[in-house]
Amino acid sequence: MIVSRRLFQRLRRTAIQAVPTVVGIVILNFFLLQFAPGDAADVMAAEAGSATVETMADLRSRFGLDLPVIHQLLNYLSNLAHFSLGYSPRYGMPVAELIGQRLPGTLILMGAALLFALTIGVILGSLMAQFSGRLPDRVLSVGSLLFYSVPGFWIGLMLILLFSVKLGWLPSGGDSTIGSSLTGFAALADRARYIVLPALSLSLYYLAIYARLTRAAMLEVKSQDYVRTARAKGVSPLRLVLRHILRNALIPITTLAGMHIGGMLGGAVVVETVFSWPGLGRLAFEAVMARDFSVLLGILLLSSFVVIIVNATVDLLQAWLDPRIGESR
Amino acid sequence: MTALLEVRDFSVAFGASQPVKGVSFTANPGEMLAIVGESGSGKSLTALGLIGLLPRHAKTGGEIRFEGRNLLAQSERDWRRIRGRDIGMIFQEPMTSLNPVLTVGEQIIEVLRIHERLDRKQARQRAVDLLELVNIPEARKRVDDYPHQLSGGMRQRVMIAIGVACNPKLLIADEATTALDVTIQAQILQLLDNLRRDLNMAVILITHDLGIVAQWADRVMVMYAGRKVEEGLPEPVFTDPYHPYTRGLLGASPRAESGHHYRDGPLIEIPGSIVSATGEKGCAFRPRCPSAQASCGFAVPALRQIAEDRLAACPFTPTRFVSQIHDASLRS
Ligand SMILES: Nc1ncnc2c1ncn2[C@@H]1O[C@H](COP(=O)(O)OP(=O)(O)O)[C@@H](O)[C@H]1O
Ligand code: SF4
Ligand SMILES: [Mg+2]
Numbered sequence: 001m002i003v004s005r006r007l008f009q010r011l012r013r014t015a016i017q018a019v020p021t022v023v024g025i026v027i028l029n030f031f032l033l034q035f036a037p038g039d040a041a042d043v044m045a046a047e048a049g050s051a052t053v054e055t056m057a058d059l060r061s062r063f064g065l066d067l068p069v070i071h072q073l074l075n076y077l078s079n080l081a082h083f084s085l086g087y088s089p090r091y092g093m094p095v096a097e098l099i100g101q102r103l104p105g106t107l108i109l110m111g112a113a114l115l116f117a118l119t120i121g122v123i124l125g126s127l128m129a130q131f132s133g134r135l136p137d138r139v140l141s142v143g144s145l146l147f148y149s150v151p152g153f154w155i156g157l158m159l160i161l162l163f164s165v166k167l168g169w170l171p172s173g174g175d176s177t178i179g180s181s182l183t184g185f186a187a188l189a190d191r192a193r194y195i196v197l198p199a200l201s202l203s204l205y206y207l208a209i210y211a212r213l214t215r216a217a218m219l220e221v222k223s224q225d226y227v228r229t230a231r232a233k234g235v236s237p238l239r240l241v242l243r244h245i246l247r248n249a250l251i252p253i254t255t256l257a258g259m260h261i262g263g264m265l266g267g268a269v270v271v272e273t274v275f276s277w278p279g280l281g282r283l284a285f286e287a288v289m290a291r292d293f294s295v296l297l298g299i300l301l302l303s304s305f306v307v308i309i310v311n312a313t314v315d316l317l318q319a320w321l322d323p324r325i326g327e328s329r
Numbered sequence: 330m331t332a333l334l335e336v337r338d339f340s341v342a343f344g345a346s347q348p349v350k351g352v353s354f355t356a357n358p359g360e361m362l363a364i365v366g367e368s369g370s371g372k373s374l375t376a377l378g379l380i381g382l383l384p385r386h387a388k389t390g391g392e393i394r395f396e397g398r399n400l401l402a403q404s405e406r407d408w409r410r411i412r413g414r415d416i417g418m419i420f421q422e423p424m425t426s427l428n429p430v431l432t433v434g435e436q437i438i439e440v441l442r443i444h445e446r447l448d449r450k451q452a453r454q455r456a457v458d459l460l461e462l463v464n465i466p467e468a469r470k471r472v473d474d475y476p477h478q479l480s481g482g483m484r485q486r487v488m489i490a491i492g493v494a495c496n497p498k499l500l501i502a503d504e505a506t507t508a509l510d511v512t513i514q515a516q517i518l519q520l521l522d523n524l525r526r527d528l529n530m531a532v533i534l535i536t537h538d539l540g541i542v543a544q545w546a547d548r549v550m551v552m553y554a555g556r557k558v559e560e561g562l563p564e565p566v567f568t569d570p571y572h573p574y575t576r577g578l579l580g581a582s583p584r585a586e587s588g589h590h591y592r593d594g595p596l597i598e599i600p601g602s603i604v605s606a607t608g609e610k611g612c613a614f615r616p617r618c619p620s621a622q623a624s625c626g627f628a629v630p631a632l633r634q635i636a637e638d639r640l641a642a643c644p645f646t647p648t649r650f651v652s653q654i655h656d657a658s659l660r661s
Contacts, residue, residue: 225425231382232420233440233491234413243439247430323475324429 010319014312025304026080026297030073033293039065040089040291063089076297085301086294090287095298099280103302105175106279109272110264112195113203118257121207125214126246132219140211147208152267156201156274163197170196173276198275202267206260213256217249224248251322258314262307331397333358333498333531334379338391340555341374341383346607349374350555351391356499361525361532363542363563365578366552369603372535375552376503379533380418381408395499414444417492421504423484427476433460433487434472437494444495459490463520482513489520496528503535518545539578543567548638551575554606554613557632561639571641573618574599612643620645 041059045051060066064075079086085095124140131137147155164172171177176191221227222245230244269281276282280299287295319325332355341349349371356362364372377383379393381400393400395415400408412418420426428436437456441447447455453472460468463486476484485505492500502521506514518534522545525532534546542549542563549566551559551574559572570576577599605616611626612618618625622645632642 225420225422226428228382229420229426229488229491230428230439232380232412232418234409234411234443235439236409236443243431244428248428251430322430323432324477 006325007316007319010315010325011312014308014315018308018312021308022301022304026077026301027073029297029300030076031069033296034069036288036291038291040293041065043289043291044090059089063087076294080301085298088292088295090290090292091295095294098283098295099298099302102278102280102283105277106265106268106272106281109195109198109202109277109279110261110268112199114206114257114261114264116199117203117206117210121210122214122246122250122253124207124211126218126241128211128215129218129222129245130241132215137215141215144208144211147204148212150205151270152201152205153270153274155204156198156271159197159201160274170194172197175278198271198277201274202264202271205267206257206264209260210253210257213253214249217252218245221245221248247321251318254314254317254321258310258317261310262303265303265306332356332394333360333396335394336375336379336391337394339375339378339393340390341371341378342388342390343384343386348555349378352552352555352557353391354550354557354560356531356533358498358531359525359529360547361522361534361545363534363536363546363549364552365536365539365542365549367537367578367599367603369554370537370552371555372537372552373503376418376501376533376535379499379501380412380416381405382412382418410444413440413491413497414495415498417495417497417500419485419488419492419500419502419505421507423481423488423508426488427484429476432473432475433479433490437472437487437491440491440494455494456490459494460487462493462524463487463490465490482509482517485509485513485517486520489517489524493524493528493530497530499531499533500525501533501535504537505534506541507536507538514541521545539567539575551578554603554609556613556629556642557640558614558643559641560632561636565636565639571635571639572614572643573620573645574614575641577617614643 039060040063041056044059045056057066064072067075076086085099087093088095088098091098124144128137128140160172163170171194175194176187177194180187180190182190218241227240227244230240235244265281268279269285271277272279272281273285280302284296284299287293287299334356336355337353338351339349339353340347340351348369352371352375354362354364364375366372374383374387378389379400383389389401391401395411400411427433431439434453434456437459438449438452441452441455457468457472460471465471465483465486471479471483476487479487488505492502500521505521506517509517518541521532521534524530534542536542539549539551546563549559549561549563550557551566551572553574559566559570559575561571566575567579570579580599599617601617606613609615609626611628612621612630615621615625620643625645630642630644632640633644635641
């Protein structure tokens, strides 16, 4: 009863804050993109190899690129108000449809990477805390420091080199075997093989962070008085770790994990490009190169939604994990 | 009467330093034994030793016999069966001693279900009963509260409920009332006193405040720098403190009436600090002792029987004791 009321209050507050945030993000991004040199017409003309002044002007007026900036912004906002993300001149289809095609790929990739980073990170961090100062802790600490400091694309390239080129175990790019007519479980297994390397290279950095964070949080919790109380009750070591130490250590870990999701979207751009994974990140990259701003704005808008939703989820998760949150205020 | 707990020459060492230097004492069933001494005397280490929760790198010596069995010789597994069931423990800080993410009910139920075969419903009912036992109003509602929803005094009652949940034979209360207001302090002590009578449970009441001991304890043991320096019944110890340290403690003991609280600042009646005891070859109290003599630095003074039920570790007898000792020696 009390828990659900607490959660509802949190959710309502988040929703109220979200609207101005999103509008602000749209306007800010719109002006930022105006600073980039060139527009879609320039790129299309350059790609076509020849273009007259007239065709360029024609292109611009067709996509509304010749209007004053403020006018363009108002157009865009009015589109948004009608739940339209606009039209992509380059891909020749509505932006919403374009994004809809690419979104699942990115969500799957990020979900897999996050799940892997969190589970393995928390397990390794718990081990490090349990053996703190001893050999397993030292080895894992060095390992996590390594993955923390090496950029994702480099890890990706090294993984391709090892697992695709040298060992030939896993495919180096794409999201499924082209032209294969697999169905059911076989198709799923095929896709799973393709996601391993990109998800791994996206997750290792976060895995390192979560492992180090879990270690620190657990060591901190371990020295708390209530852990001693639990031991004085005769609680077994496993139960002590799971119910008393980890449960409390998870509170700071969820906060940080939530904050990382936005960063992970950024990381996905690089990883999707390295592994030619058909997702939003690569679409964003292509949109930048093509100066296809309506696509880019759409992606940025969606990303801000994702971040807001994730933050709200984390908030809820926290309120659920920590009964002290969300009572007052 | 056979003692419930018999501690013999118990010591705790961390490398070269030995904060507990061989203490011996007994506790009888249902008895309330107070261990008194200022901060750093080794009281908490002694208490943690009794329940097997000393830091892993601590080296222990001597014997702790509980119902005849030497606890120090047993495995960690055996310890877990004793903790919470035969020996309960309450700690100083009520604000931090309960797990913030579990309801008080869950925390009481946990100890019950570790040691007793109870299903969820029975355990919950027992938790409510226990909250009533420690005088928490509206126990049925409070059982679902989280610790942060309770006051310090209430939380300490919950700690007591956890401590006595499985009817332990011994309850150790390490500074259990120190962080509480004076009036709450008295209520908690009254509660402990009632419980030990009702449950026939021995209580070891650990405190640095001699003032709160007089009214409740059956026996008082004074510790200084890891050693027992005096022991006796509260009345005689209070009216005629024998050891100079006990005398100093009595002077330093804040009285309830004066409203003095341990947080109000350091107590100044005993000059110097317990740190001066480190490395002292003779009597550890010598650097601070107003009655110190040259000979006090030669050897650690032995505990001597001063009177019936009275031990002290100082050879220099205040004059008023001379007749008693004379009487005692005449009688023996
Ligand atoms: N883990 C430890 N390692 C080294 N020394 C310790 C440790 N715990 C306590 N001590 C030392 O033991 C002495 C006695 O501590 P303690 O038993 O907590 O005293 P009290 O409870 O009487 O205040 C202190 O001076 C402290 O410095
Ligand atoms: S032995 Fe000496 S120094 Fe120690 S308490 Fe007695 S008089 Fe003081
Ligand atoms: Mg202490």
